[in-house]
Amino acid sequence: MGYELPRHWSQKKKLAMIRESLVPGQSVSIVARCHDIYANQLLLLRSRIKTAASLWSARAKP
Numbered sequence: 001m002g003y004e005l006p007r008h009w010s011q012k013k014k015l016a017m018i019r020e021s022l023v024p025g026q027s028v029s030i031v032a033r034c035h036d037i038y039a040n041q042l043l044l045l046r047s048r049i050k051t052a053a054s055l056w057s058a059r060a061k062p
Contacts, residue, residue, distance in 0.1 A: 018046055 009017075021031040021042055028046075032039040 014045055014049075017042060018049055021046065 017031060017035050017037075020026065020034075021028050028042055029039045032042045035042075
C-alpha cells in the first residue's frame, strides 16, 4: 500500500481526522489508513492539537 504524504492538510481535514481517531473503540491505525497517511502522522497531529489546546487554556486563565 503506497501512502501519499501531502505537505499540508487543511485545518478542517486535520480536525476531521483527529475527531475520527478519538471515537471510543476506533483504531488510530485504521483511521490513518482510511486517510492514506501513516499512524505516526496522525498521532503527531493529535499531540500538536493537545499541546496547542493546553497552551491556549493556560493563557485564558487570569
